[in-house]
Amino acid sequence: MNSTSSSGTRPGSTLATSLLAPNPGPMSLEGTNSYLVSAAGSGGSVVVDPGPADEGHLQALASRGPVELILVTHRHADHTAGSLRLHELTGAPVRAADPGHCHGGRPLQDGETILAAGVAIGVLATPGHTSDSVCFHLPDDGPKGSVLTGDTILGRGTTVLDYPDGTLGDYLQTLDRLEALGAATVLPAHGPTLPSLAVVARAYREHRLERLDQIRAALDRLGPDAGVTAVADAVYADVEPHLRRAVEMSVAAQLHYLRRPRL
Incomplete structure (x- = not known):
């Protein structure tokens, strides 16, 4: 652990503010947005995605009032590494879809509604980025509600499929599910808040379908059995070297989708 300080809280919506973790990078953008969710006058808060094991950041989260519950959107370390320490600091249970990331709390279940810090929080299974990805729907957060999207939808750029x-296949179904929530505010784990989940989900789907067309065109040129490296070279020729691993994972996911058995 280190003791780097977090930046101040930033309003994300009526019921949620974010505290930016000091872990900027090519994949995490400015850093992980750890959210504090609470209703006015509730006296407590729910922390969503504690972020990395940075002592200054975790102390800042713990100091923002009594923490009743800690929620995790998915297993990646930039979201989960600090969760056990925050549990130790606050006594609040940690709940995630993956039991391995729960501390003093039970695993999350798709479709359940959590009542904490005066807020109703709906749990949505949204696999695709990872198999254990979940989003948290706050239906009472302003006139359209809001959704904490983790890495399933980012505030800028596109999501890597791990x-x-x-x-x-899972991710496209997830985008359909999220689009159905309409113009909810998007509260992503990386990048800025966005105004309409439905608009963003449609744009993400269009981007994925365009990439699939590019992969099909590459396979027409290279042959149907072309491998990940060759396809990545053909479709993502201008990608920066530090993004190469992410590109190859995305290409592998797209080839798997195109080559999956059809019923």
Whole structure:
């Protein structure tokens, strides 16, 4: 652990503010947005995605009032590494879809509604980025509600599918599910807040379908059995070297989707 300080809280919506963790990078953008969710006058808060094991950041989260519950959107370390320490600091249970990331709390279940800090929080299974990804729906957060999307939808750029754990088939179904929530505010784990979940989900789907067309065109040129490296070279020729691993995971996920058995 280190003791780097977090930046101040930023309003994300009526019921949620974010505290930016000091872990910027190519995949985490400015850093992980750890959210504090609470209703006015509730006297407590729910922390969503504690972020990395940075002592200054975790102390800042713990100091924002009594923490009743800690929720995790998915297993990646930039979301989960600090959860056990925050549990130790606050005594609040940690709940995640993956039992391995729960501390003093039970695993999350798709479709359940959690009542904490005066807020109703709906749990949505949203696999694709990872198999254990979940989003949290706050239906009472302003006129359209809001959704904490983890890495399923980002505030800027596109989401990497952590293949083979995350798959494109699952992700496309997830985008359909999120689009159905309408113009809810998007509260992503990386990047800025966005105004309409439905608009963003449609744009993400269009991007994925365009990439699939590019992969099909590459396979027409290279042959149907072309491998990940050759396809990545053909479709993502201008990608920066530090993003190459992410590109190859995305290509692998797309090839798996195109080559999956059809019923």
